[in-house]
Every structure is written in C-alpha cells, then in structure tokens.
Amino acid sequence: MPHNSAPAGAPAFLRVHRPSTVDLIATELRNAIYSGGLPVGSPLREVEISRQLGVSRSPLREAAQRLVQEGLLTAIPGQGLRVATVSEDRLPDLFEARIAVETHAARILIRHNDAGALAKVTAAFDHLTEAVKGTDARTIGDADLDFHFALVEAAGNTRLTRYMSTLVVETRLASFSSKQGYVVRRDVTPSHQAIMAALKSGNAEAAAAAIAEHLTEATARMTGELAERGIEVETVAGAPEPGAVYELGPIDHTPGPTD
Amino acid sequence: MPHNSAPAGAPAFLRVHRPSTVDLIATELRNAIYSGGLPVGSPLREVEISRQLGVSRSPLREAAQRLVQEGLLTAIPGQGLRVATVSEDRLPDLFEARIAVETHAARILIRHNDAGALAKVTAAFDHLTEAVKGTDARTIGDADLDFHFALVEAAGNTRLTRYMSTLVVETRLASFSSKQGYVVRRDVTPSHQAIMAALKSGNAEAAAAAIAEHLTEATARMTGELAERGIEVETVAGAPEPGAVYELGPIDHTPGPTD
DNA sequence: GCGTGTATGTTTGTCGACAATCCGACATAA
C-alpha cells in the first residue's frame, strides 16, 4: 500500500505502539466470544484457558477484567467469570445503544463528506449483498455486523468506534442467547439499501431514521414478536454444544529478537 | 423510603449483588482521577497505591485494566500505567461522543415521557443553578457534569449510562489537562436552560439541537478559540501540584461477619 | 419422599517473589 504523505510540520515518527500481553489475550478472548468458541454463559476456567494461551493466570485475569468492563464477561465473587448472556428482556437496551451510536456516526459521516470514508462503507455493503446470496447464516451475520461496524468506523470517532466494537460482540451474544438459535433474515438488504441510499444522498436525518427503524425492527424480530409473521429465516448451528473444547490459540508474549 | 411494589409474577428476590474487591478498587481509582487526587499524566505506582489501599498488587492491576478499557488509564509496556491525558487535539473526539450519547438520551427521555425521570433532571438542574451562584469553580464543574450525567441516567439505558460515567471523568481529565488550568464559565446556565426547556416541552429535536450546540460551544471554548472573546471565566486550583500525596482510602475486602 | 446438614473436590482470590525491562545519572570520547 502507498505510504501516507505526512502533513508538513508533523513529526516524522509516530509513537511506537507495541501491544502488551494483556492486549493480545483480551482480543483473543473477544474473538473467542464472537466466534462462539466460548459459549454463552459458560464459566471461564482460568487454569484451563491460561494453559491454552500459554500464559499464567495473572495476565489472563487482567485481560478478563477488560471484558468485564465491556460487559462481555460477568463476574460473581467467589464464582469467577462467565460469558455474559444477553437475555431477551435486555435486547431493547442493547439496540437502543446501537441506535445512539450508529445514528450519530451516520450524521458525522455525512457532515464530514469524506468520499474515502464513504467508500469503505460501500465496500462493506457490497460485501454484505454478496454474502446474502449464500445460505450460510454465519457468513451473513458476520457481513451484517461488519457493515454496521464499518459505518461507525467511517465516522472516525475513536470512542464511538470503541463502543461499537463492543456492541457488535454483544449483538452476537444476543443471537447466541436467543432461544430460536442463531438466525438471520435473508432479506437483510432492503433495510441496508435504504441506509446506504440516505448516506450517499447526504441526508443525515433520513439516514438516522433508516438506521433507527432498521435496528428497532431487528429488536422486535429478535424478541420473537415477528417470529410468526412469515419472515424468511435461515438457521444454522450457532453456538457449539456445551462441553466443546475451546480452541484458543497460544499467545506469543516473549520479547524475542527484533530483527 | 417506600418499598417498590413488585409486579405480579415477578420473582420475590432480586439477585444479590456483592461488590468484589476489584469493583471497590476500580471505583476508588475513578474517584481519585475525577477528584484530581491522581494528577493527569502521573504514573500509577503499583506498590505505593496498593499499600495505600491495603491490598496486594494483583487486584490493583486487575482493577486498573478496567480503567484502561475505559481510556482513563494508558498502558505502555515496560513503563506501566499512567493517568490519561486529554490533549486539546483530542477534545473534538471526546465531545462528539458526548453529543452522541447525550442527544440520544434526551430523545429517549422525551419518548418515554416519564415524569419521575424528568424530575431528577430538573433537580440536577436546580442544583446547578444554585452552584453557579457561588464562586468555587470546582463546585460549579461538579454540578455541571452531574447535570449532564443525570440527563443520561434518566433515559434509563444501562449502556449509555455506563458510557456517560466514563465520559464525565474524561471531561474532567480534559479540564485538568488544559493549559488554562481548571476553568468554568460562570454563565453556564443559559445553555442549560435551553436544554431544560426543550426537555420539558417534549421537543426532542430542539433538545438534541440545544445539547449539540452547548457541547460544540464547550469544545470551541476549551480549545481556546473563544479564550479572548470576553467570556467570563473563573479559575481555581484544579489539579494538585505534582508530588502531592495521593490519598486513597483503604479498601475493605475482608469477608467479615454477615450478621 | 422431602428437606436439611455434612463432607469432598475443585476453583477462585490473594499474596509474595523472581526475572526482565526501563529510566536516569554518570562517565567517556569526539
């Protein structure tokens, strides 16, 4: 990729950023939750997981506290940590937060009028339309969440992006927690098309309205209100059955040679 | 206070919630940062602070990781943890996130049309109008942030409330990080009056606009753009000088008799 | 049979200690 041309007067070097062991473990845990490797509600066996990651319990526990702060893990004193469950009655809370973040991200995106940023959203949208042609619910679900995340990321706000990265995992947790199993609509595109159209036309209010409607409808559908209204859904083996082996890749936290 | 009448069919007992040691330490650290007991940019001496809290380094480090996730602490490998600094160029990012959270909270609040919730916001507003009569900048600043937090809390969304509790501390950090020192406007009320009026009238868009304008103006002021435009400010000794003794109350994490 | 009480195994929560790393001061050389 081409080097970014640094603006004149800017420092020649950016501050080096070396991820710590806790960083690596935290992302590993997030990925495990997102992928279902750590099933919803399952306890976090510290000795077992720390051995899988090739680290001690201390950095694992420190990393886990980050997910506790995010709400992805719940801690009960004396009982340890469990993967959070997003029950049906808490779905409105989750999606209302998504509406807050995503609608404002859309407003920012339109205000900035950055063609490059919008292009990335368009790319995610194209990827989604491609995914819905298939039948794999997981692929569709991933593309759906990727699109929504790309939208927020395009706004360029670090905090909203951080919020959204958590909300994405929480949404996935909600799908896993659902009694219906992991289901997705096959006609996800129409709502998204409305969002994209509003984004491209630069109509902030229309975009916000489309996003709010889309997410409100998603809430209603997941709470089962629209379960019998003939919306075509595709189920897939979502969360692995309890007792499955959690595969967590080993973490490399050795300093190692830099050359 | 009167007992809440539980709805019929609801479980008679709520799940008991016992705060863990890490919880206590985390809130203690947050308070220390908010109050300035831990100055901006100061390193977090683990042995020193853990002894002040009466705990070992392990639970302290775990609690600190929660603040890292919040962005209140920054971690540099091999260099430990430092209290985050919110430099001027990052102020727009912070306040844009506040706009996202607070405007949507206002929309929710108006949509719910809950008189009791609105009353709490009004109480916080009254407390603010009372505080601006005095000359203590810290008191005014506290009341200001309390009002904004009360607004979000009144919306009843757990996630937005959690976001806001962090944003409040980050805003305080920004004030501490400011080269101007800790300053507040003395005429904070007019903007807030506009917000309150819109909230009471039930005009969601007007409330959102008032909040956005208020926060945008606050951003401009803190970045120094309005420094010379004659806005009356009051300074106060904000952050304690470096080298001050961080007073952190000891934490009680002993199980203790339950009777 | 149902409920209570007890015992056991496992897991968590906390601690102290070790090694690696980093910062600062000092000395040295160009």
Add this chain to the structure above:
DNA sequence: TTATGTCGGATTGTCGACAAACATACACGC
C-alpha cells in the same frame, strides 16, 4: 560542548503457591 556508552536503582510483568469459598454429591433425620 554534544553525543554516545555504561552502570545502578527502581519498577514492571509474570509466575507459582496458599488459603478461602463455592458447587456437587451423599448421608441423615423428619
């Protein structure tokens, strides 16, 4: 004088171990 190299002190990052608490299963009594 400026820059480089070296040394020492201090702090972090990680580990293993201990004690307390919890969950499960089983036995006992009503």
